[in-house]
Amino acid sequence: MRLLAFAASLRADSWNRRLIALAASAAGAGAEVELVEFHAFDVPLFDGDLLSALGIPAGAQEFARLISAADGMLVASPEYNFSLPGTLKNLIDWVSRARPVPLRGKTAMLLSASTGQVGGIRGLWQLRIPLEGLGMIVSPDMYTLPWADKAFADDGTLKEPERQTRLEGMVAGFVTLTGKLSSRALES
Amino acid sequence: MRLLAFAASLRADSWNRRLIALAASAAGAGAEVELVEFHAFDVPLFDGDLLSALGIPAGAQEFARLISAADGMLVASPEYNFSLPGTLKNLIDWVSRARPVPLRGKTAMLLSASTGQVGGIRGLWQLRIPLEGLGMIVSPDMYTLPWADKAFADDGTLKEPERQTRLEGMVAGFVTLTGKLSSRALES
Amino acid sequence: MRLLAFAASLRADSWNRRLIALAASAAGAGAEVELVEFHAFDVPLFDGDLLSALGIPAGAQEFARLISAADGMLVASPEYNFSLPGTLKNLIDWVSRARPVPLRGKTAMLLSASTGQVGGIRGLWQLRIPLEGLGMIVSPDMYTLPWADKAFADDGTLKEPERQTRLEGMVAGFVTLTGKLSSRALES
């Protein structure tokens, strides 16, 4: 089974980047994980005229290629203004124009780290909408990490064993879910 | 009273652009309306490192300046993937970093045109969230125009008198709402 | 594989009741379907004191029993006031107090009939939230039937062959999805 993993943040020192690294590592026990930088998916602002003139931009094609080759994806996304980041939505808007829509039938697990107490959960609920609208099976289990600036140990794991165990369990559950749904997995 | 108006679409031949022109015209009876191109608010993809290094980009500063000088805004926004456009959310994400947040206390009326039968209403419900989260008073009345490709007469008004009348009435109601809330209006 | 099916409407002459009958019939090709009346799940208004004093009421226990014995459920739900029916949410609120939560790990497919043009889709998006929050795998494909009062033929099927075919295809896809996820199915 193959999983794509990325943090939907362009900031070099992003808590979501640390969180996705940890989730990717946990998934590595049961899947081949491709962890990529969000910059790999850099695209212009969505513009229908640009689409007509030049087609789908390289960053969105790269996303389409990677998700097509995978069974599912892990996304750690910050919450911006009670919703998903505009950057991530803009990427989805471009990718949604590829045919067939490469997200359809793939699984997704959503995570969020924040330095506040709510942990980014509101943004993840808004992120579900375009993903599900495009045909993804989004895991009902979503992992949120509040107080992220105090959460990580030097080795990149979570200081509180309970949080680390919960993350590993949730990721393992997602790998199992994806395995059941993946025709690729069933064939092998 | 002053209102900012724009369509959240970069496409030259956008139905939402026609719709906002019509709404701006209707609002012109009771307010001074500044109708601007969405390109005036062009910004890079949101990146916390860019914000730290260079501050808020020019396009978002322009939006901040215009909404600060206004009592409210009219926005015609397409629906992309059952949610708001990533481009518009990306702009909001930049503008939300200005202090004080220039959207706070202003009013907004949301409109959407689409060539389908649902008229973009799902996108508008998702657009409410960041705007309200940032302190705007968003009118409960939202105008959606289904089958937009068949809706406009040559003079830019709506062919069906009922739709035209409903738009004018809703915009007039929004102007009244904004007038009640605006300290500017009360002073004059 | 077993599926529970019901319409979330108490009205005798409900369009959603007709729609669920049709969906249940379509599912019957690949699953054992238990189609029940919403009245079977009659419960009082949720009240924490009532819960403490008398436990979970009979209607919610019946729902818990049926979904526990099933692999997934088909629900046809009207849209009330841009959201899910209070009656259905009230039932979910009661059922959510059972331990273990009987919805967890089960699949759901959501449908909606309405006499308007939007077909109830806004209500279904709001219905996803508590179901997913409680751990259900809700199919990304949702079936909405606009203009329901003109949609049904005398034999209970949909007059427009395209709509009928789309319903059958979506239900078949859901049966396949449920089959992949169901341990019950894998065992047999």
Add this chain to the structure above:
Amino acid sequence: MRLLAFAASLRADSWNRRLIALAASAAGAGAEVELVEFHAFDVPLFDGDLLSALGIPAGAQEFARLISAADGMLVASPEYNFSLPGTLKNLIDWVSRARPVPLRGKTAMLLSASTGQVGGIRGLWQLRIPLEGLGMIVSPDMYTLPWADKAFADDGTLKEPERQTRLEGMVAGFVTLTGKLSSRALES
């Protein structure tokens, strides 16, 4: 100015009941507040046949009467399963059938107390939808009280002065908002 206030909880010992009492008291400085028990709005489960046969039930008529006589309302609502309580939605579903819809044009301020860390904010975002859909002006400012079981002093105020001050400020802002919008207030 008159405000209706209630907690959307039937439980006698409800944290939301304490919170609404505090909010009503704060509002009392600038408005006449009618604080009522949620039991005053007891209604059966919504049923279109019941509506046809018997009309709108007494509890919903009482709600309609009180909100019609008021300029706005304060509602403290628990979060149930990541959404609004079914009980409250069921009441709204009944009230929405009254003509004219008595909620239209009134203001609302939403509050939520919870014993967890998220404070009920997800439920309030879902509660906004039917209220705004029915034409209410819902304040963008929502008050959430996390860890409610440790929050109240013996005199019913909040132990942490910062929380108490924030509540009072937000309620005062809502009274001002309602005053600007209320024709009643402007007349007097």
